[in-house]
Amino acid sequence: MNIEDFDFELPEELIAQTPLIDRTASKMMVLHAAENTISHERFYNISNYLKPGDCLVLNDTKVLPARLYGSKTDTNAKVEVLLLTQEQDDNWEVLVKPAKKVKIGTTITFGDNKLTATCIKELEHGGRILRFSYSGIFYEVLDELGEMPLPPYIKEQLPDKDRYQTVFAKEQGSAAAPTAGLHFTEELLDEIKSKGVEIAFITLHVGLGTFRPVSVETIEDHHMHAEFYRMTKETADQLNQVKKKGGRVISVGTTSTRTLETIARDHHGEFKNCSGWTDIFIYPPYTFKAIDGLITNFHLPKSTLIMLISAFAGREFILNAYQEAVKEKYRFFSFGDAMLIFK
Incomplete structure (x- = not known):
């Protein structure tokens, strides 16, 4: 398929620059692909669309304050560093700006020499x-010197670091937030559980794939950057039981979706206690093996994320929904509104 098949017109003013004070107050577009229906809701009413026996799967990764500003020790030139993945010990894969100024052997210092790094x-x-x-x-040290790595389309500073963190974040390691999870509060999760809906946790540390645009015309030629994931035995057993009893597995975010689909693909449709690296790239046509529903935000034109949800609900249906979202002035991207999608 061609990259242009996933393009749409997005007015810049619809890119949410700041989060809402109330996490649950965002708008929520509800899609039923089989019935070809679109309705408009508020996120705090999400439990109305969930049934006893369903299971929400949340990504409990925690965002590192991964953006650092330093200077080269030889020339004092300013350098920006974004931590992506811990390789081993104190070695990290990073993005640097300007990259051409950082060669092998270059040393960068941060915060009056509290932290130094050598390429x-x-x-x-x-x-x-x-x-x-x-x-x-x-x-x-990172917590003292680092800043939250907000996406480049967000121009405003975030006064409260925790607002770019889910309330259930636990496992340190992400370069970006699993933003569909930002809509939940502890109170809303309690309300959902009281309805007989189960909550399960997986981990995927969001890395370079989030920042890397699709730069090829034919999407089959695009390669995703691998990201680390983990599923515990407790979660695997829980999800297998939900499936066995006929409940729906509803993933919160594309990161949860990619983790669940990777594990189901590798284990013949079963969920297993496992960890590893996934570079799964989901685009139409794709047969989903793990999920029955998906909560997600509104994504960039031509992004791998809109390709994933198009694979789940149909490209034409999703693009029509996005046209409706633009018309109704939904807020887009990390701090924006949500979609709840059922097959």
Whole structure:
């Protein structure tokens, strides 16, 4: 398929720059693909669309304050570093700006020498491997010096770091938030559970794939960057039981979806206690093996994320829904409104 098949007109003013004060107050578009219906709701009413025996699957990854601003020790030139993936020990895969100024052997210092990094490898996609040196605990130093890595289309600073973090975030390691989960509060999750809906957790650490645009005309030629995932035995057993009893598995976000589909693909439709790296790229046509529903935000034109939801509900139906969202002035992207999609 061609990249242009997933394009649509998006007015810039619909890109949400700040989060709502109430996480649950966003608009929610509800789609039923089989009936070809679109309706408009508020996220705080989501439990009305869930049934006893259903299971929501949440990604419990925690966003690192992964953006660092430093300077080269030899020239004092300013450098921006975005941590992506911990390779081993204190070696990290990163994006750097300007990349051409950071060669093997370059040393960068941050926060009055509280943290230093030396480039030990240049990667094909333009990234770097940096080796960090510091005193104390790395994550504490990072918490002091780092900023939340908000996407480049968000121009405003975020006064409260926790607003770019889900309320259930636990496992350190993401370079970006699983943004569909930002709509939930503890109170809303309790309300959902009280209705007999189960909650399960998986982990996928969001990495370079989130920041990498599709730069090829034919989407089959695009390759996703691998991201680390984990499913515990408790979650695997829980999801297998839900399926066995006829309940629906509803993934919260495309990161949860990619994790669930990777595991179901690799284990003949079953869920297993496992971990690894996934570069699964879901686009039409694709037969879903794990999920029955999906909660997601509104995505960029021509992105791998709109390709995934098009594979789930049909490209024409999704693009029609996006036209409706633009007409109704839904808020787009990380701090924007939500979609609830059923097959």
